[in-house]
Amino acid sequence: MTLVEWADEVRVALGLPETEAMDRKDVDRVLDLAKDAAHSVARPAAPLTAYLLGIAVGHGADPEAAARMLGELARSRAGDDGSGT
Numbered sequence: 001m002t003l004v005e006w007a008d009e010v011r012v013a014l015g016l017p018e019t020e021a022m023d024r025k026d027v028d029r030v031l032d033l034a035k036d037a038a039h040s041v042a043r044p045a046a047p048l049t050a051y052l053l054g055i056a057v058g059h060g061a062d063p064e065a066a067a068r069m070l071g072e073l074a075r076s077r078a079g080d081d082g083s084g085t
Contacts, residue, residue, distance in 0.1 A: 003027045003078045036071040038079040049074065 001009075007022040019027060034046035041049075049070055057063045 003031075026063065029063065033067045033071050033074070036074040040074045040076075046072070 004022060004024055004027055007027060011020055011022070011071055030050050030053070034050050039050040053063070053070060056066050070077035
């Protein structure tokens with residue numbers, strides 16, 4: 001099973017319309033964002049960031065622009081130890 005097929009199975013299970021189907025570009029966008037969050041912030045930031053992206057898109061945010069902005073935000077935190085110094 002491919003990730004696109006999995007995404008479609010999840011879409012159907014959630015009762016989302018066909019208009020919400022994901023293609024390979026959509027899957028890659030989410031995976032790239034998760035990678036940036038996991039490597040630049042912390043591993044648990046990956047699913048959290050992807051979830052928040054989904055909420056933003058559900059409220060009308062452009063998926064590509066929002067993912068790009070969040071990826072940049074995550075990469076800007078690379079090496080930040082959270083100490084605030």
